[in-house]
Amino acid sequence: MVSAVFHSPLDASIAAKAAAQAALSSPSAAPLKVAAPAANASAVAPVVSARQPFDWRALWLRIVPPVLGIALLVLVWALVASKGNGIPTPAETFKQAITIFSDPFYSNGPNDQGVGWNVLSSLQRVAMGFGMAALVGIPLGFLIGRFTFLSRMFNPLISLLRPVSPLAWLPIGLLVFKGANPAAIWTIFICSIWPMVINTAVGVQRVPSDYMNVARVLNLSEWKIITKILFPAVLPYMLTGVRLAVGTAWLVIVAAEMLTGGVGIGFWVWDEWNNLNVKNIIIAIFVIGIVGLVLEAALIKLATAFTFEEVKA
Amino acid sequence: MNDHLTSKYIAISGVEQTFKTAKGPFVALRDINLSVAKGEFVTLIGHSGCGKSTLLNLIAGLTTPTQGTLLCANREIAGPGPERAVVFQNHSLLPWLTCFENVYLAVERVFGASGRVNGMPAENKAQLRARTDAALALVGLTPAAQKRPGEISGGMKQRVGIARALSMEPKVLLMDEPFGALDALTRAKLQDELLDIVARTHSTVVMVTHDVDEAVLLSDRIVMLTNGPAATIGEVLTVNLPRPRSRVTLAEDPQYLQARKGVIDFLYTRQSHVEKLAA
Numbered sequence: 389m390v391s392a393v394f395h396s397p398l399d400a401s402i403a404a405k406a407a408a409q410a411a412l413s414s415p416s417a418a419p420l421k422v423a424a425p426a427a428n429a430s431a432v433a434p435v436v437s438a439r440q441p442f443d444w445r446a447l448w449l450r451i452v453p454p455v456l457g458i459a460l461l462v463l464v465w466a467l468v469a470s471k472g473n474g475i476p477t478p479a480e481t482f483k484q485a486i487t488i489f490s491d492p493f494y495s496n497g498p499n500d501q502g503v504g505w506n507v508l509s510s511l512q513r514v515a516m517g518f519g520m521a522a523l524v525g526i527p528l529g530f531l532i533g534r535f536t537f538l539s540r541m542f543n544p545l546i547s548l549l550r551p552v553s554p555l556a557w558l559p560i561g562l563l564v565f566k567g568a569n570p571a572a573i574w575t576i577f578i579c580s581i582w583p584m585v586i587n588t589a590v591g592v593q594r595v596p597s598d599y600m601n602v603a604r605v606l607n608l609s610e611w612k613i614i615t616k617i618l619f620p621a622v623l624p625y626m627l628t629g630v631r632l633a634v635g636t637a638w639l640v641i642v643a644a645e646m647l648t649g650g651v652g653i654g655f656w657v658w659d660e661w662n663n664l665n666v667k668n669i670i671i672a673i674f675v676i677g678i679v680g681l682v683l684e685a686a687l688i689k690l691a692t693a694f695t696f697e698e699v700k701a
Numbered sequence: 702m703n704d705h706l707t708s709k710y711i712a713i714s715g716v717e718q719t720f721k722t723a724k725g726p727f728v729a730l731r732d733i734n735l736s737v738a739k740g741e742f743v744t745l746i747g748h749s750g751c752g753k754s755t756l757l758n759l760i761a762g763l764t765t766p767t768q769g770t771l772l773c774a775n776r777e778i779a780g781p782g783p784e785r786a787v788v789f790q791n792h793s794l795l796p797w798l799t800c801f802e803n804v805y806l807a808v809e810r811v812f813g814a815s816g817r818v819n820g821m822p823a824e825n826k827a828q829l830r831a832r833t834d835a836a837l838a839l840v841g842l843t844p845a846a847q848k849r850p851g852e853i854s855g856g857m858k859q860r861v862g863i864a865r866a867l868s869m870e871p872k873v874l875l876m877d878e879p880f881g882a883l884d885a886l887t888r889a890k891l892q893d894e895l896l897d898i899v900a901r902t903h904s905t906v907v908m909v910t911h912d913v914d915e916a917v918l919l920s921d922r923i924v925m926l927t928n929g930p931a932a933t934i935g936e937v938l939t940v941n942l943p944r945p946r947s948r949v950t951l952a953e954d955p956q957y958l959q960a961r962k963g964v965i966d967f968l969y970t971r972q973s974h975v976e977k978l979a980a
């Protein structure tokens with residue numbers, strides 16, 4: 389109903405544009421060519437003015453609901469804080485956040501570093517644990533997907549190990565690696581490997597049989613099958629696995645760092661709890677959430693770039 | 702090449718195909734005996750579910766028969782191979798490769814370093830590219846060579862599939878309802894193109910179809926299958942129409958109409974109880 393209001397100017401401008409294009413694309417009509425740029429220019433102006441209000445409306449509808457959502461969160465938070473149970477109010481926390489983010493990269497020894505350093509060292513651990521998990525998990529997923537024997541061999545192991553809580557792995561890491569940092573990385577590794585193994589394997593098993601029939605008729609070598617058929621067909625599944633794995637890794641790192649200490653966002657949360665600095669804890673929660681959000685969004689963007697229409701269907 | 706081999710280029714004898722299902726064995730095909738001569742165009746026709754595609758897959762080597770033997774050029778068909786190229790029902794192009802790359806994959810396999818093992822020298826990249834270009838030109842798709850399958854129409858995709866199959870210079874061209882998913886006009890155009898290409902390349906073709914007109918227009922012989930389960934060859938009709946054939950002049954040709962009536966009689970009078978069986 390709303391869009392109907394804009395129909396007539398839009399239609400008119402489309403017609404004008406079409407006329408201009410027709411004039412441009414017909415080489416035989418030489419005299420028309422001279423008039424074409426002028427017609428085109430006059431057509432562009434109404435398009436802009438006609439579309440502008442419509443776009444504002446769409447933008448409005450896109451922005452208002454999320455803003456309302458965040459407002460609701462802040463409202464609930466303010467209500468809880470007003471009960472006087474030690475939770476700082478949103479305004480206080482915001483003020484504190486400004487001080488913290490004005491100098492995110494200071495360093496006063498290992499126990500007092502800026503939030504930037506904390507986030508970066510957490511990300512570094514995630515990158516290492518997750519990177520190793522990808523290096524092992526993706527090829528393993530390919531093998532499990534490709535060979536039924538291996539699938540039957542590994543499936544019970546995966547089913548057994550996957551549901552184990554990340555923190556249960558931490559003592560094993562501490563025991564084997566004799567250090568907090570490698571133990572945290574180990575925990576990330578062991579928790580983020582499963583989504584990649586499982587998704588890659590499922591992707592390989594779900595490669596359309598048509599594509600495999602093409603490979604069989606052409607009698608392609610195993611290398612060609614992997615590079616030209618399996619890998620591109622599995623890529624979207626694999627990237628889903630990667631996305632889930634990064635999400636898990638980011639969840640795990642905070643818990644692991646709380647226990648292992650050192651520099652990192654999880655340790656920072658625990659440290660601020662020991663200082664009874666609740667404002668910083670809330671800021672840390674927001675930072676953790678935003679970093680997770682950014683990681684997720686970046687990987688979704690990556691996944692859509694590598695997904696072909698026909699695979700999605 | 703001796704006469705025996707020429708008249709029995711593909712020899713199918715006593716073939717039976719049984720599938721294991723949850724409800725026990727299902728006999729799809731039984732007692733299939735058929736030979737296809739070199740350069741012959743044979744269509745397999747029958748109601749859906751009668752095992753046409755099963756038979757084609759057996760010739761392709763994608764499945765192995767439970768009983769009986771299939772020979773191609775006097776050698777047992779042990780598995781799929783590029784000498785028996787398949788045009789799939791749903792084109793089966795790889796969506797992440799351009800049309801050119803889809804065809805090149807096949808050309809490279811057959812004529813490149815990995816293909817030529819018995820004496821023939823491997824061709825270099827320029828020759829392989831030339832072959833690919835030629836195959837795409839054959840189906841009139843040179844302008845779409847650099848497009849991906851998602852960017853072209855269904856008819857064009859099917860043509861790329863045909864180009865891929867033809868580019869391999871197969872001994873036998875196997876087509877599984879290649880035009881089934883297309884609209885009538887596109888289908889007619891591709892049928893004419895196929896007639897033209899086959900006349901030039903003298904390919905041996907086995908094609909599955911459920912379209913009576915398509916079968917009569919294209920075939921030298923029409924193999925009609927009875928209804929499944931346990932389908933077998935009910936009748937073989939030889940189409941003696943002279944080539945080149947034109948759909949326009951054939952439309953009123955008595956011989957064409959007679960052949961068409963023969964197929965329709967078989968499909969709708971003698972084998973019409975398909976719904977009853979399914980119920």
